[in-house]
Structures are given as C-alpha cells and as structure tokens.
Amino acid sequence: MAHTPDELPEVERAQAQIFDWEALRDYFGYVKNAILRHKLLALCTFIVTAALGLALAKFLPRSYYSESSLLPKRASTIAALVNPDRIPALDPDPPNPLRPPGEVDSVTRSAAQAVMRRENLVALIKRVNLLDRWEATRAPLLRFKDTVMHLLSGRPTEDIKLDAMVGMMEKALMVSTDDGKVTIGITWPDPQLAADLVQAAQQSFLEARQREDLSSINDALDILEMHEKQATENYKKAFTDFEKVFAEIMIERRRAIGDPRVGGFNMDQHLAEMRFLIRAKRRAISDSEEQHSRRLEQLNAELVAQRKLYGENHPTIVELNQRISGLRAQVSPQTTALQSEERELTREYERYGGGSVPFPDEPMPDPYGLERVLMGILPAVSENPKAAVSLDEVRSRTIILQQLRKRIDSAKLERDISQASFKYRYTLLTPAEFPRTPVKPNAKLIAIGGIVAGLILGIFAAIARDVLSGQLLQAWQVKRGLGLPVLAELEQQPLESQSQ
Structure with missing residues (x-):
C-alpha cells in the first residue's frame, strides 16, 4: 500500500525532501531526450572538441628535463704525498666540526651561483651554438607563431635574440647544492639540446670551481712575485753599496802594499x-x-x-x-x-x-800583490764599521729574497697539485642523459580530457539548444514551471504514419 508524503515517517519525509528522485528522473529524461532530439549537434560538438584535444596532445610543444649530479669529495692524497709539509690552510675543504658531513663547502655553492651569471650563460649559449640550433629544433606550432611575429614586427637582431635566450636560460636552468651533492638540471623543448646544455653547464661548473680553487693560489703568487721583484731590487742596491765600500777597502789595501x-x-x-x-x-x-x-x-x-x-x-x-x-x-x-x-x-x-x-x-x-791584498781583506772588512753594516744588509736582503723564492716555489707546487688533483674532487653520480619522455605536457591526460570535454560539451550543446528554443518539451515542465496539471500526452507520429 503506497503512502502519501504526509503519511511517511518524519525521517523518510526529510530524506524525500533532500533527494527528489522524481525530479532527478525528469531531469535525466530531459537530458536524454535533448541528446536524441539533437544527435547531430551533440555528435559534431563531441567530435570537434575531442579532435581539438587530440590535436593539442599531438602538436603542443614538449618540454624535456635532463639533469646531472656530482658528489664533492675531500680526498687530498696527491697533495699529502707530493707535499707532506703543506699547511692545513691549503686544504681546499678543511674539516669543520660545525658543518654537517653531507653539506658542500661554501666555495662549491658560490661556484654554483657563478654558473648562473650572465657572462657564464652567454658562454654556455655560444658553447652549444644554441641560437642556431634553437630555430632548427623549434616546434612546428611555435615556428608558425614566430613566422607570424616576424611578418608583423620584423626579425630580431642577434643581440635581442641573445638577451631573450639568456632570459630563457635563467628560467630553465637549475643549479642546486642540496643533500651534499651538486645537481644541474634544465627543462628545454628539445631533448638533445637539454642533454647538451646540462653537459655544458656541468663542464662550466667544474671550470668555475677549478678557477675558484686556483684563484687564491694565483693571487698569492702575484703578491709573492711582486715582493720578490722588490726584494731583488733591494738586494741589488745593498750589493752595489757593499761593492762600493769593498772597492774602497781594496784600494786602501793595494795602496798599503805599494800597488x-x-x-x-x-x-x-x-x-x-x-x-x-x-x-x-x-x-x-x-x-x-x-x-x-x-x-x-x-x-x-x-x-x-x-x-x-x-x-x-x-x-x-x-x-x-x-x-x-x-x-x-x-x-x-x-x-x-x-x-x-x-x-x-x-x-x-x-x-x-x-x-x-x-x-x-x-x-x-x-x-799587483793580489795574494797579499786578499790575506788582509777579511780583517779589513770586519774592522770597517761601514763595511760590516753593508755586509749585514746584503746578508739580510739575501735571506729575504731566498725565503720569497722558496715560497714562490711552494705556491707553484701547490698550484700544480691543485690542477692535478682536481679531477678527484668530484664523482659523477648521474651523467647528463638523453630524456626519452617529455615532462610536460601530459599527452595522454590532454587526449582523455579532450574526449571527456567533448562528451560534456556535446550534452551541454543539445540541452542549450532546447533551453534557448523557449519551448516546453516535457510534461514535467508544465507541472513544475506553470503549476498546471497535465491531462494527456500525445506522441507525435512520423509524417509517413499520418499520411496512411
């Protein structure tokens, strides 16, 4: 026995008010009938939208990601074997109890930042011939857009293209020194260029790091060589002064023996x-x-x-x-x-x-009595205050010059050690590889989204056609919209049936 809504329990009446199943059936029937009434419109809308989604999945520019990672090491075996007397300050990465074991040194971090400087990016662009290869590897859709822009505003100059490429590199290139390793990555439209750019950026990083290692040694060498030149001048002056005093003593000695x-x-x-x-x-x-x-x-x-x-x-x-x-x-x-x-x-x-x-x-x-002159020359020099002071000055200048030259030799040795041992400073964990699949866009997702959007838009187009027509096509529209009862429904017959 069916119950009216007023005869239902209170809980069921509240649930019936929340879920109006009859209205849901009416709406579903309206949608179904709208699709059946406008099959061609719904089908064309679905086909066009799905085709657009598939075309986007096919022709949208891809972006590929490639990266390389290096692990810094603190091995100094070559330095210890070649120069066991080297001071600890010459260690490029001395142990520091305040620094976590996995953290890279500050010089490596600064070298990683140096890779992103404009002059290094320009050198990187020129190293891989990026300006010429950019146009050759451009996606067809973007190449068409570039052609249209060139027709409207003219072709850009080399400087403008270089500035634009540097801006792209600043956004696409990433250099990270987290987790105790150095990671260099790039997102680029062409897979081969992505791998080449990462390889070139890795080489640029290593060169910058080596320059950082050698810069302090070269600066020290410049300072030492400058002081060595000044010390040489001072030594020559002191020796010249002593020669004058010695010449005077020699004349006195020769005069004393009757030369x-x-x-x-x-x-x-x-x-x-x-x-x-x-x-x-x-x-x-x-x-x-x-x-x-x-x-x-x-x-x-x-x-x-x-x-x-x-x-x-x-x-x-x-x-x-x-x-x-x-x-x-x-x-x-x-x-x-x-x-x-x-x-x-x-x-x-x-x-x-x-x-x-x-x-x-x-x-x-x-x-000329040379033997007799030399027999008394040492006492004559030691007894002459001016000669003694001059000789001490020569000795002092000689010691300073020898020390500076010894330091220069040590600095050159350290420079050679640094150059020879640099290849052991980093271990290549992940080389720059050719990326097989793009990271964006997701072609499968775009294709599925185009199909789903085609279904939704096809249904929406059929419904919109009925709604915009202003006609009442379902009985429930009369009941709900006008509040009038429907006495009877007549089904429209095809023209062939009416003629019979």
Whole structure:
C-alpha cells in the first residue's frame, strides 16, 4: 500500500525532501531526450572538441628535463704525498666540526651561483651554438607563431635574440647544492639540446670551481712575485753599496802594499811585472814559430804523397812547390808583430835598469800583490764599521729574497697539485642523459580530457539548444514551471504514419 508524503515517517519525509528522485528522473529524461532530439549537434560538438584535444596532445610543444649530479669529495692524497709539509690552510675543504658531513663547502655553492651569471650563460649559449640550433629544433606550432611575429614586427637582431635566450636560460636552468651533492638540471623543448646544455653547464661548473680553487693560489703568487721583484731590487742596491765600500777597502789595501796603480811606485815590482810580460811574449813567439814549422812540414809531407801520383809538371805539384817556397821565404805576420812587441818591452826593461837580456827564469810574479791584498781583506772588512753594516744588509736582503723564492716555489707546487688533483674532487653520480619522455605536457591526460570535454560539451550543446528554443518539451515542465496539471500526452507520429 503506497503512502502519501504526509503519511511517511518524519525521517523518510526529510530524506524525500533532500533527494527528489522524481525530479532527478525528469531531469535525466530531459537530458536524454535533448541528446536524441539533437544527435547531430551533440555528435559534431563531441567530435570537434575531442579532435581539438587530440590535436593539442599531438602538436603542443614538449618540454624535456635532463639533469646531472656530482658528489664533492675531500680526498687530498696527491697533495699529502707530493707535499707532506703543506699547511692545513691549503686544504681546499678543511674539516669543520660545525658543518654537517653531507653539506658542500661554501666555495662549491658560490661556484654554483657563478654558473648562473650572465657572462657564464652567454658562454654556455655560444658553447652549444644554441641560437642556431634553437630555430632548427623549434616546434612546428611555435615556428608558425614566430613566422607570424616576424611578418608583423620584423626579425630580431642577434643581440635581442641573445638577451631573450639568456632570459630563457635563467628560467630553465637549475643549479642546486642540496643533500651534499651538486645537481644541474634544465627543462628545454628539445631533448638533445637539454642533454647538451646540462653537459655544458656541468663542464662550466667544474671550470668555475677549478678557477675558484686556483684563484687564491694565483693571487698569492702575484703578491709573492711582486715582493720578490722588490726584494731583488733591494738586494741589488745593498750589493752595489757593499761593492762600493769593498772597492774602497781594496784600494786602501793595494795602496798599503805599494800597488803602482794606486800610487806608491815600486821599481822592483814594476821590473818583475815587465819580466813577466817579456816571458809571455817570448812564449807566444815560440808558439807562432812552432806553428809555422808544423805547417811547412805538413806541406812537405803532402808534396811527397802527391809526387807518387803525379809527375813534376803536374799543376798540383807545381802549386805545392810554390806554397812551400813562399812559406820558407816569409815569416808569419803574427810572429813579426810579437817580436816587435818583445823588443819594445826589452828596451823599456833595460831603460829602467833591468840589465841585459836574456835574464834567468824566476817564479811567476804576483803583478799587483793580489795574494797579499786578499790575506788582509777579511780583517779589513770586519774592522770597517761601514763595511760590516753593508755586509749585514746584503746578508739580510739575501735571506729575504731566498725565503720569497722558496715560497714562490711552494705556491707553484701547490698550484700544480691543485690542477692535478682536481679531477678527484668530484664523482659523477648521474651523467647528463638523453630524456626519452617529455615532462610536460601530459599527452595522454590532454587526449582523455579532450574526449571527456567533448562528451560534456556535446550534452551541454543539445540541452542549450532546447533551453534557448523557449519551448516546453516535457510534461514535467508544465507541472513544475506553470503549476498546471497535465491531462494527456500525445506522441507525435512520423509524417509517413499520418499520411496512411
């Protein structure tokens, strides 16, 4: 037995008011009938919307993500083996109890930030030839848009394109130093360019990191070399001052022993010097005559050998005879000059009362008393206050210069160590790989969304056609909209049925 709404329990009456099942059936029937009345409109709307969704899924520009990760290490085996006396400050990443074990050093973080500087991005763009490859790898839809923009506003200049590309790189490139590793990633429309850009950015990061490691050493080298140059000048000046003082002491010493060059002419010493010079000239004359004799003997030996081969009238024999005759007839010009100098020295020796020559051999003299000068030079220097101060200055400047040069050698050694050990500073965890699938857009989601949207829009178009027509097409519209009862419903027959 059916109950009226007033006869239902209170709970069921409240539920009946919340869910008006009859109204829901009416609405569903209206929607179904609207689709049946406008099948072509609903179908066309669905097809157009779904096709648009599939076209977007097919032709929308893709974005690919590629990344590379590096793990910093603190190994310094090469440095410890090559230079065990290096100071701890030269460690590029000294242990720090206040820093967590997985945190990268501040220099690595600063180098990661340096990769994003404009000049580094420009260098990165030029390294991969991005401006030319950008247009070649542009999506067809975006390439059409660029063509339209070029027709409207003209082609941009190289500087404008470079600025635009730098702006894109700033948004697309990511350098992170979290989790104890360095991660470099990029989102780019072309997969090959994405992998190439990450590879180039990784190389740029390593180069920037190496420059950071070497910059302090190079700066220290510049400072040391500048001070070494100044120390060299100071050393040369101190040595020049000492030379002047030493020269004065040498003059005093020579004067004290009667060196004729500095006054106090000593006749015996002068005669000894002349005897030394005369002996030297005589030895030179003897060597020249001996050389002349050897040359004559060589020609005679050659003449004997040639006579065994040729006759007396042969040109070679005639030429040799002429050369031998000329060599016997004349004296060597060198011997003549030496003999003239020896005679001049002998006459001067006799004029100073040296007696007749030849004179007996005697030990080689000390012409200027150099031995006696050197025997007293050290006491003379130590007893001279000015010389002692000057010598101490030379020693001090020498020590400073040696220390600076030792530090320069150590700095160069450290620079070589840093360059050689840098390849062990980072471990490549994830290389830059070619991305196989795009990260956006999601083609499957767009295609499914286009189909679902086509269904919804097709239904909505059929309903909108009936609503906008202003006609009452269902009985419940009369009951609910006008509040009038429906006495009867007539079903419209096809034209063929009416004619029969």
